[in-house]
Amino acid sequence: MLFETERHQALCTTGWDAMQAQQAILSIVRDVEQARLPQGHWPVHMLDLDGGDAPPATGYQSIYLGSAGTVWALWYLQREGAAHCDVETLGAIELAAQTYPSSPDTGAVVPSYFFGEVGIQLVRWRLTGSGDAADRLYASIQHNIPNPTNEALWAAPGTMVAAWHLGEQTGEERWRTLFAENMEQLGQTWLPIPDKGLYLWTQDL
Numbered sequence: 001m002l003f004e005t006e007r008h009q010a011l012c013t014t015g016w017d018a019m020q021a022q023q024a025i026l027s028i029v030r031d032v033e034q035a036r037l038p039q040g041h042w043p044v045h046m047l048d049l050d051g052g053d054a055p056p057a058t059g060y061q062s063i064y065l066g067s068a069g070t071v072w073a074l075w076y077l078q079r080e081g082a083a084h085c086d087v088e089t090l091g092a093i094e095l096a097a098q099t100y101p102s103s104p105d106t107g108a109v110v111p112s113y114f115f116g117e118v119g120i121q122l123v124r125w126r127l128t129g130s131g132d133a134a135d136r137l138y139a140s141i142q143h144n145i146p147n148p149t150n151e152a153l154w155a156a157p158g159t160m161v162a163a164w165h166l167g168e169q170t171g172e173e174r175w176r177t178l179f180a181e182n183m184e185q186l187g188q189t190w191l192p193i194p195d196k197g198l199y200l201w202t203q204d205l
Helices: 016-033 067-079 089-102 117-128 133-144 156-170 173-188
Strands: 190-193 197-199
Touching: 016 067, 067 089, 067 117, 089 117, 117 133, 117 156, 133 156, 133 173, 156 173, 173 190
Parallel strands: none
Antiparallel strands: 190 197
C-alpha cells in the first residue's frame, strides 16, 4: 500500500490558503537562516550520517546533502518573490565551492551532479555567471562521461543535466557538443539482450 495509517498523515479537507502557504515558506526560510553555523555551512542531519559517524567539521557542500542545495533553494525562493532571505547567497556558494575539494561529502572528490563538483559548480554558475565555474563544469562533465554506474546520482545521466542547462542558458555550441558526447556514450552502453528482445544498461555501482 502507498498509504499506511500508522506512518502517514491523511489528507485534510482544508481549502487552499495562499497566505498560510506564504507564512509556512517564511517560517522554513527563517529556520534555515537561523540554523546556519558560524563557519558558514549548515549542520548535518544525523540521518544523513552512515553508521553513526561523526558529522564533518565543515558540513556537507553538495546539492543533495549540503550547502549548495540549501543556497539554491534560498536563492530561488527569493528570486520568485516567495521570501526575503538574509543569507548572502553568493558568498555562501563560493564558500561551498572552496570547501568541497578539501572536504568532499563522499570522502573523495567526484564529478557527481547530486553529490559532487558538478552540482556545486552549477549552482555557483547560476548565481554568479562565473567563467571559472563554467570551465570547471565543462571539465568535470567531460571527465564523467565514461563513468560506469550509468545512473543519475554519480554518472553521465546526472552530470549531463548541467551541460543541457548551460547550453540552454548560453547558447554556446560547446555545451551542445558535450551533451551529445554524453548521449553517445550512454547509447553505446545500452546493450541488446537477444533472447529477451530488449536493451538494458548494466550498472557497475
